[in-house]
Amino acid sequence: MATGDDSLRTMLRVMLQSGLKTKSEPRAYTSEEGLRIAARLRSLSATAFAEKLTVAGFTLSPYAPPHSEDDLSQSCETCMYYVTHRRFCELPELNVPVEKEWSCRLWRI
Amino acid sequence: MANLLWLQGGACSGNTMSFLNAEEPSACDLVTDFGINVLWHPSLGVELGDNLQRLLNDCVSGKTPLDIFVFEGSVVNAPNGTGEWNRFAGKPMKQWVKALSGVATFVVAIGDCATWGGIPATAPNPSESQGLQFLKRNHGGFLGKEFRSKAGLPVINIPGCPAHPDWITQIVVAVATGRGGEIGLDELQRPKTFFQSFTQTGCTRNMHFAYKVSATEFGQRKGCLYYDLGCRGPMTHSPCNRILWNRQSSKTRSGMPCLGCTEPEFPFFDLAPGTVFKTQTVMGIPKDLPTGVDKKGYIALTGAAKNAAPAWAEQDMFIV
16 A cells, blocks of 8 residues: 555655646635535545645645744644555545645645 | 432433433332332323322422422423423423422433423524523523522433433432432532543543544544544543443444533534534634643644654554
8 A cells, every 4th residue: 555655645746846736725714615625526536636636725835824823834744634654644535645744725633 | 218200391202211221220220129209200100181280289289299300301481481382281391390390309400401401492492492400501591590409409410412321310319319419510510420521531532532543434443533523522521431322332432423412502503504523623723622722732732642643543453
């Protein structure tokens, strides 16, 4: 599984580094917005990786919310869906290997 | 011998079903081993019509001493405070509740509806429901916050949707055997012996809670249900993982989030769409944090716990 994760993770990284335009805002700060984005992700094929990255709003670096008093950057590393040792996002609608410094707008701690 | 009378107001009979499933002690044990005389109960009582009215009136007059008055369901006040939507034995149930509470040695509210108003009292509360001594978290309810039974105690609240069978029978036995005065109550009048600890206490997912590994679907054996699926175990007072259901399991053990049904706010967020089985967040941070934890502490703890999580915490270790 790790080998498959590694090659897919590399492919996703290349997509993002190549300038794939993703929708990192607005963030899913309300339940309604989160459900709306999750519903869009569910409508995609499991292997539609570019679309998944786009809809979820992936970035290669942590997102820092403007005007936040919590001094908190939003990265996969602190997200509830991130599995540390596998370096994987377990949100069922995403289910993709990631890097700990990546971020997406479905982030929740 | 202690006389017990059990009535139902705005109720689904869920607590009666729960009571009849009690095991330690069972409903039969109450009669045979602990000398409790069940004067009448909605599912067990044999009197009907005039005979039932006579039985109730004898309690009110004092001809029959009423040691324990158990009430299940909300006190229905609609329409316009008359209580006519819930008539029983010839008059609004609320009138029986007032009269019987006034003569009972102990008054026990069973289930959320009788304690806080429960689901019937959820906004907009068309049945004008109240709990016996609370309306949600507001002290007062139908009997008023100054109410004391003849034993000098306020209403003993045993919440839950339903209450666990053994919480019911163990408190009834304590009262019937003369130990009612020893029951310590919390600020919501719940017996501390059951409601001091959290639902999370004894949960088999505590290691996943500690290492911040989330369950993402119902029934998953791996992962904590708090982070994504709306589990209220870390902020709900109940012994659901200490006194197991059916002696076997609990909601969280079987992969079902705790709904917080022993707290006055249940059902939370007035059942607004998207609020059930989904952790509510503000800017990605849970709106309701574990009791006693502040936001900064929660964020710091999450980063540290994720970094420290061992690989096994991410595996499903419960191999069948």
